[in-house]
Amino acid sequence: MEAFRVKVKEEGKLIDVVSTVTESKRKAKKLIDEGLVCIDGRKELLYRRRVKKGSLVEFCLNYLTFSSVKIEILLERNGILVINKPPFVNSNVDKPNLEGIISKRLNRRIKVVHRLDKQTSGLILATDSEELFKWFKEQFRRKAVKKEYLALVVGNSKDRSKISIPLDGREAVTEVTVIERLRGGALCKVSIPTGRKHQIRRHLSMSGFPVAGEFRYWKAYRPPFTFTPRILLHSFRITFPLPDSKKTVTVESKVPRDFLWFTEGLKKGFRVREVEFPPTSQGIWKGQY
Numbered sequence: 001m002e003a004f005r006v007k008v009k010e011e012g013k014l015i016d017v018v019s020t021v022t023e024s025k026r027k028a029k030k031l032i033d034e035g036l037v038c039i040d041g042r043k044e045l046l047y048r049r050r051v052k053k054g055s056l057v058e059f060c061l062n063y064l065t066f067s068s069v070k071i072e073i074l075l076e077r078n079g080i081l082v083i084n085k086p087p088f089v090n091s092n093v094d095k096p097n098l099e100g101i102i103s104k105r106l107n108r109r110i111k112v113v114h115r116l117d118k119q120t121s122g123l124i125l126a127t128d129s130e131e132l133f134k135w136f137k138e139q140f141r142r143k144a145v146k147k148e149y150l151a152l153v154v155g156n157s158k159d160r161s162k163i164s165i166p167l168d169g170r171e172a173v174t175e176v177t178v179i180e181r182l183r184g185g186a187l188c189k190v191s192i193p194t195g196r197k198h199q200i201r202r203h204l205s206m207s208g209f210p211v212a213g214e215f216r217y218w219k220a221y222r223p224p225f226t227f228t229p230r231i232l233l234h235s236f237r238i239t240f241p242l243p244d245s246k247k248t249v250t251v252e253s254k255v256p257r258d259f260l261w262f263t264e265g266l267k268k269g270f271r272v273r274e275v276e277f278p279p280t281s282q283g284i285w286k287g288q289y
Contacts, residue, residue: 001261003227003272006057010278014039015047017057017277030065034088034119035215038226043215057277062229062258064088071101074123075251081110081126082238082251087230087258091115091124098124113137114145117198119213121256122149122235135243140195146239149190149200150179150255152232152263154218154225155209157186163203167196174203182266184225185212200233212262224270229258 004021018028018037031037032047037059039051051057065088075082083102090097092112103110106128113125113136125145127133139145163174173193180187186209192199202217204210210218213228221228239250255263274284 001063001229001258002061003224003265003270004059004061005272005274007274007276008051008053008055008057009276011053012051012277013047014044014049014051014057017051018047018059020275020277020279021059021061021273027066031059031061034065034230035213036060036062036065036228036230038221041221041223041226043219043221045215051277058223058226060227060229060262064229064256064258071098071105072253073102074253075249079127079129079132080242081128083112083124083126084253085116085121085124085235087119087121087256090118099126102126114140114147114195116235117201117231117233119231120233120235121259123147123238123251123253124235125238125240132243136240139241143193144241146237147192147195147235148237149192150234150236150259151176151188151190151200151204152182152185152212152259152266153188153204153209154185154212154221157188157204157207157209161207163207165203165206167199167202170194170196172196172199172203174200176204182263184222185209185266187263201231224265227262227265227270227272229262232259232262234259 006017015028019025022028029047035043040055069086072084074084085098092099099112108128110126110128111133159178161176175191177189178186190200205217211233213231237252241248
């Protein structure tokens with residue numbers, strides 16, 4: 001992961017400005033499409049956007065965006081799987097997706113019981129049995145499955161908070177606990193007794209402390225949060241019951257390296273490479289930001 005700031009000396013399209021760093025319009029478009037690029041502190045998703053002279057374009061070059069990452073199966077037992085999804089991998093839509101990749105690897109049909117957003121990393125429960133799939137869906141409806149997340153948030157949240165704001169006309173509850181205060185933000189543990197679309201991202205944005213890297217429900221950032229490598233949300237722990245048993249199983253996963261890179265950067269500072277558009281040099285490294 002590397003942080004970049006491009007000083008725009010002449011007006012041009014955003015994709016051309018970002019290509020100054022990526023040296024590839026395909027890669028530049030992907031960074032913009034994923035919501036990783038800021039113009040003067042605001043997320044921009046239109047790669048043909050005209051960037052005015054004097055603007056600053058800031059982003060992180062997250063190599064996980066372009067590379068194939070090994071997908072770990074942390075538990076495989078009696079038709080039950082717990083898979084550690086990397087960021088930038090879809091769960092079960094828009095091929096290639098996690099479901100298809102694991103099915104091909106194991107040479108049998110695997111179905112994920114729940115989903116994570118594309119940029120969200122972490123644990124997903126899956127099965128190769130239609131019967132188990134239906135049983136686990138029922139456990140989710142009964143709230144017998146507990147998922148816990150790590151979120152790096154922007155701003156000052158309370159040490160503990162409970163957000164109860166209906167989403168799409170349905171009950172939605174998000175519980176947030178601060179683990180560590182960092183420069184301009186906090187590392188939090190988040191649990192969701194209810195599971196609504198983009199619930200954590202929406203609730204935290206509505207409460208004024210968005211997940212770092214959020215681009216749909218929050219767009220304005222100040223450095224160093226203009227350099228977030230993705231939406232920094234990670235499903236690190238899942239607890240679920242076993243069929244035909246009173247026992248429960250808990251599985252945990254490690255925090256991905258891009259998440260750790262940014263967290264450490266908030267503690268120690270970021271080295272930012274400054275370049276110009278149109279390019280005049282390879283750019284210079286500025287000190288700790």
